[in-house]
Amino acid sequence: DTAVSQTPKYLVTQMGNDKSIKCEQNLGHDTMYWYKQDSKKFLKIMFSYNNKELIINETVPNRFSPKSPDKAHLNLHINSLELGDSAVYFCASSQLDGNTIYFGEGSWLTVV
Amino acid sequence: AQKITQTQPGMFVQEKEAVTLDCTYDTSDPSYGLFWYKQPSSGEMIFLIYQGSYDQQNATEGRYSLNFQKARKSANLVISASQLGDSAMYFCAMREVQGAQKLVFGQGTRLTINP
Numbered sequence: 306d307t308a309v310s311q312t313p314k315y316l317v318t319q320m321g322n323d324k325s326i327k328c329e330q331n332l333g334h335d336t337m338y339w340y341k342q343d344s345k346k347f348l349k350i351m352f353s354y355n356n357k358e359l360i361i362n363e364t365v366p367n368r369f370s371p372k373s374p375d376k377a378h379l380n381l382h383i384n385s386l387e388l389g390d391s392a393v394y395f396c397a398s399s400q401l402d403g404n405t406i407y408f409g410e411g412s413w414l415t416v417v
Numbered sequence: 418a419q420k421i422t423q424t425q426p427g428m429f430v431q432e433k434e435a436v437t438l439d440c441t442y443d444t445s446d447p448s449y450g451l452f453w454y455k456q457p458s459s460g461e462m463i464f465l466i467y468q469g470s471y472d473q474q475n476a477t478e479g480r481y482s483l484n485f486q487k488a489r490k491s492a493n494l495v496i497s498a499s500q501l502g503d504s505a506m507y508f509c510a511m512r513e514v515q516g517a518q519k520l521v522f523g524q525g526t527r528l529t530i531n532p
Contacts (some may be wrong), residue, residue, distance in 0.1 A: 314532075323444075327477070336518070338519075340520075346456075346506060346525050347522070347524060347525075348508065348510075348522040350519045350520065352520075353518065353519060355518075360518065361519050363519070392456070393460065395462060397462075397520075398480070401518060402514065402518075404450055404467040404469060405464055406452065406464065406466060406520055407464060408454070408461065408462035408464070408512070409461075409475075410460065410461045411460050411461060413460075
């Protein structure tokens with residue numbers, strides 16, 4: 306039973322398209338995150354939600370819009386995809402002050 | 418602002434040897450947590466170990482231990498008796514309790530275990 310699951314795992318799309326990545330956690334956590342890992346393997350937070358409320362928005366272009374329909378889900382929608390959006394996107398979850406943060410398997414996005 | 422530094426881009430170790438991966442951090446928050454993650458070539462992020470800033474003892478999880486030196490602001494990961502399956506990228510990360518609760522990562526160290 307996967308604790309944090311993301312779909313799709315691989316996504317190849319053309320510039321200008323709109324795409325979504327879905328994330329679900331079954332750990333009962335109250336906080337969920339989106340991280341971006343670039344081609345140099347650097348990981349940076351994009352968004353964080355606590356109990357469906359946005360608590361972190363790290364200067365991400367407004368083409369990226371997270372949506373949290375409930376505590377267990379945090380989806381990422383990207384409009385007008387650009388070449389520079391190619392990266393691995395990781396969803397994660399934790400309790401707000403918890404000492405473990407679990408990551409999903411990552412979604413490999415390639416924009417051509 | 419919180420900052421994590423991993424100064425070893427790559428390390429090569431013989432199988433069965435112990436290995437230490439360096440991590441230093443900077444924060445003005447007296448309360449924080451330090452994390453280590455492993456990322457094998459398959460890409461997933463695997464949580465290894467956690468150390469709280471007020472924990473009196475160094476954290477241990479199986480073959481992993483965290484050498485926490487608070488005054489020096491270092492949180493090195495020690496892997497005992499390395500195995501071929503330990504070959505991966507390793508990331509140190511920190512989360513401040515106050516403020517945004519975000520996890521900030523270091524640049525990572527690529528560890529290669531040689532047979």
